[in-house]
Amino acid sequence: MKLLVPVKRVVDYNVKVRVRADGSGVETSGVKMSMNPFDEIAVEEAVRLKEKGVASEIVAVSMGVAACAETLRTALAMGADRGILVETEVELQPLAVAKLLRAIVEKESPRMVILGKQAIDDDMNATGQMLAALLGWPQGTFASKLVIEGDQALVTREVDGGLETVSLTLPAIVTTDLRLNEPRYASLPNIMKARKKPIDILKPADLGVDPSPRLAVLNVAEPPRRQAGKKVASVAELVDKLKNEAKVI
Amino acid sequence: MDFSLTPAQAEIRAAIERLSARFDDEYWLARDRDGQFPEAFHRAIAEGGFLGIAMPEAHGGAGLGITEAALMMERIAASGAGMSGASAVHINIFGLHPVVLFGTAEQQARMLPPLIRGAEKACFAVTEPDIGLNTTALKTQALRDGEDYVIKGQKIWISTAQVADRMLLLARTTPLDRVHRKTEGLSLFYTALDRRFVEVRRIEKMGRHAVDSNMLFIDGLRVPAADRIGAEGAGFRAILHGMNPERILIAAEAVGLGRAALRRAAAYANERVVFGRKIGQNQGIQHPLARHWAELEAAFLMVLKAASLYDRGEECGAEANAAKFLAGEAGFRACETAVMTHGGMGYAQEYHVERYLRESLIPRIAPVSRELVLSFIAEKILGLPKSY
Ligand SMILES: Cc1cc2nc3c(=O)[nH]c(=O)nc-3n(C[C@H](O)[C@H](O)[C@H](O)COP(=O)(O)OP(=O)(O)OC[C@H]3O[C@@H](n4cnc5c(N)ncnc54)[C@H](O)[C@@H]3O)c2cc1C
Numbered sequence A: 001m002k003l004l005v006p007v008k009r010v011v012d013y014n015v016k017v018r019v020r021a022d023g024s025g026v027e028t029s030g031v032k033m034s035m036n037p038f039d040e041i042a043v044e045e046a047v048r049l050k051e052k053g054v055a056s057e058i059v060a061v062s063m064g065v066a067a068c069a070e071t072l073r074t075a076l077a078m079g080a081d082r083g084i085l086v087e088t089e090v091e092l093q094p095l096a097v098a099k100l101l102r103a104i105v106e107k108e109s110p111r112m113v114i115l116g117k118q119a120i121d122d123d124m125n126a127t128g129q130m131l132a133a134l135l136g137w138p139q140g141t142f143a144s145k146l147v148i149e150g151d152q153a154l155v156t157r158e159v160d161g162g163l164e165t166v167s168l169t170l171p172a173i174v175t176t177d178l179r180l181n182e183p184r185y186a187s188l189p190n191i192m193k194a195r196k197k198p199i200d201i202l203k204p205a206d207l208g209v210d211p212s213p214r215l216a217v218l219n220v221a222e223p224p225r226r227q228a229g230k231k232v233a234s235v236a237e238l239v240d241k242l243k244n245e246a247k248v249i
Numbered sequence B: 001m002d003f004s005l006t007p008a009q010a011e012i013r014a015a016i017e018r019l020s021a022r023f024d025d026e027y028w029l030a031r032d033r034d035g036q037f038p039e040a041f042h043r044a045i046a047e048g049g050f051l052g053i054a055m056p057e058a059h060g061g062a063g064l065g066i067t068e069a070a071l072m073m074e075r076i077a078a079s080g081a082g083m084s085g086a087s088a089v090h091i092n093i094f095g096l097h098p099v100v101l102f103g104t105a106e107q108q109a110r111m112l113p114p115l116i117r118g119a120e121k122a123c124f125a126v127t128e129p130d131i132g133l134n135t136t137a138l139k140t141q142a143l144r145d146g147e148d149y150v151i152k153g154q155k156i157w158i159s160t161a162q163v164a165d166r167m168l169l170l171a172r173t174t175p176l177d178r179v180h181r182k183t184e185g186l187s188l189f190y191t192a193l194d195r196r197f198v199e200v201r202r203i204e205k206m207g208r209h210a211v212d213s214n215m216l217f218i219d220g221l222r223v224p225a226a227d228r229i230g231a232e233g234a235g236f237r238a239i240l241h242g243m244n245p246e247r248i249l250i251a252a253e254a255v256g257l258g259r260a261a262l263r264r265a266a267a268y269a270n271e272r273v274v275f276g277r278k279i280g281q282n283q284g285i286q287h288p289l290a291r292h293w294a295e296l297e298a299a300f301l302m303v304l305k306a307a308s309l310y311d312r313g314e315e316c317g318a319e320a321n322a323a324k325f326l327a328g329e330a331g332f333r334a335c336e337t338a339v340m341t342h343g344g345m346g347y348a349q350e351y352h353v354e355r356y357l358r359e360s361l362i363p364r365i366a367p368v369s370r371e372l373v374l375s376f377i378a379e380k381i382l383g384l385p386k387s388y
Helices: A037-051 A068-078 A094-108 A127-135 A188-194 A235-244 B007-021 B025-034 B039-047 B066-094 B097-102 B105-117 B235-271 B283-311 B317-341 B343-347 B353-360 B370-380
Strands: A002-006 A009-011 A033-035 A057-064 A082-087 A112-116 A139-149 A152-159 A162-169 A172-176 A199-202 B122-125 B141-145 B148-159 B166-172 B186-192 B198-202 B213-224
Touching: A002 A037, A002 A094, A009 A068, A033 A037, A033 A068, A037 A057, A037 A068, A037 A112, A037 A139, A037 A172, A057 A068, A057 A094, A068 A082, A068 A188, A068 A199, A068 B007, A082 A094, A094 A127, A112 A127, A127 A139, A127 A172, A139 A162, A152 A172, A162 A172, A188 B007, B007 B066, B025 B066, B025 B353, B039 B066, B066 B122, B066 B148, B066 B235, B066 B283, B066 B353, B097 B105, B097 B186, B097 B235, B122 B148, B141 B166, B148 B166, B148 B186, B166 B235, B186 B213, B186 B235, B235 B283, B235 B317, B235 B353, B283 B317, B317 B343, B317 B353, B317 B370, B343 B353
Parallel strands: A002 A057, A002 A112, A057 A082, A082 A199, A112 A172, A139 A172, B122 B166
Antiparallel strands: A009 A033, A139 A152, A152 A162, B141 B148, B148 B213, B166 B186, B198 B213
8 A cells, every 4th residue: 555654844853943033933044954753753654564565655745945855865765665845935834734735645545644743843733633634534643553454544542541542444644653663764775775766846736735824923932031940948938939929829 | 166065965964963863972981981892883883884885886885985985974973973983983984995996806795795784894904013104114924825825913003903803904925125116015915803813902092992902913824815905016006095085084083073072162161151151252262162163164175175086086195185184183173172161171071072182183193194194295295305
């Protein structure tokens, strides 16, 4: 079966992000960018399914500026077979991404779309769910385990009370949680091979989707700086300060 | 003139950064303390297929150039692995270049794949105690005996010989008084390091404790003629081909080490508050760091220039030597300033920069000293009389 894995280019998780001076967003120029870590987990899961003989083809898709091709190359180096780049300068919001993905799903007919549960830049946690709704497919979100049995996907989810396993009839949407797997490092031979794998470049218009943002960002600001702590001499003083100064009890 | 990396180069760089990030400062500090070879790191590099970066694809390598290898070595050192990380893989990256250039098809198929897979490690046995930089005067003898050579002699400073399975060995097959030129009569071998006939004695040294350097006492080691690389007597020419790449790589490592030191120094200067202000707010602290940044950038440009000349098959002796000289000095100065920026803490092991400083002397001394680099440039570029 064919798998579709969307991968997002985000500010590398090691980078200390800085807010742009005009408050319009975070600084990305000259900043190290990488694949969203949850998407790496999605690629890894897809590659494992292919290695087990469950999947036959993995198509990675990335959306955004031309440099997203490099994120696709990373997915190809990990083991995806080919890439699709939906190139646009427009800042993409989850609904636009979900609509673009729906159009690609209709073109490619994968049996499963494996997405990261969220991107570490905007933490929306929305695209997978929106895509499931748009397609009318079942969804298994926050997967910590994924087993394919015939036309069923068994997705184990980490929920408050413990582990919940849902059974989805394929085609289905799965979003990955941190503990699903540990992504591999691309080896040098695979990096070199990936450079020869094909990447198709499309525009949103080719997919009949208008990606314009629906939400306007008013302001992005740094969180307030943490204030220095205070030492108290007794429990009574602590309770007093919590009541009268911090007003939290 | 385009100074940007190709997408493939950028990707290799990012991949090696990620791989190196798995081995943190504590790992390297621990290896420096216990003196154990960084096996896990070597294995990770080998499993990632990076040891074969500059080796032919036909034997399992990636077929890339010294440019890519230099980019990789710079990143390894800059990760904080320093010379401990770089030297753990260094020889395996370019050392077998003579085999690639002069080895027979049979030798390449036998020798290269185990090295590229990381199943075998090699060491590079050239330097000798009694001759110094005057390599052609080396005294280790290889005497023909039927299908074998029998080796006798001493080597010094041979890195990784404690863990190596094989060695690339330069020895004299025709005595000096029977050759026309002193560069003749030397032969190159790549052969098993058979410890029954080679005593390997570790040298206690200043730094890079994780990667050993040794005295080798070779007595009666039999080497099959099939392990001789190239024609008998043509070993010096063969080894010369590996010298420029080695200089380029060690220069890249020196730059990486210097950058690791600068990163730590800048971070510390941004945190440490004295007299009510960050020490990094003082120009007396800022300017040396900024100067070293500029020096390291300039040195790395020379590294990449030499590498790109080499990869295009052009003459690069002066550039490779200049890169080694500039990078060695810039790396050392950056490490020294990093220690001083930390004040007393610079002298504490847990801040890592004292380890970098101890390691930063290596690229200044080896594989060729500053003096010999300058003598070479004076002679070859400036047309001055040969002085050595
Ligand atoms: C950590 C470390 C690892 C090493 N690893 C290896 C290895 O794996 N394999 C290997 O083969 N070697 C190795 N070496 C050896 C290294 O390449 C040599 O130490 C280096 O080439 C210098 O040679 P030497 O020690 O014999 O110095 P010498 O030749 O004794 O020189 C001593 C000093 O005199 C100066 N000098 C000598 N002649 C002249 C002249 N004509 N004009 C001006 N100055 C002169 C030199 O520049 C130097 O400053 C290593 C060395 C170190 C420190």
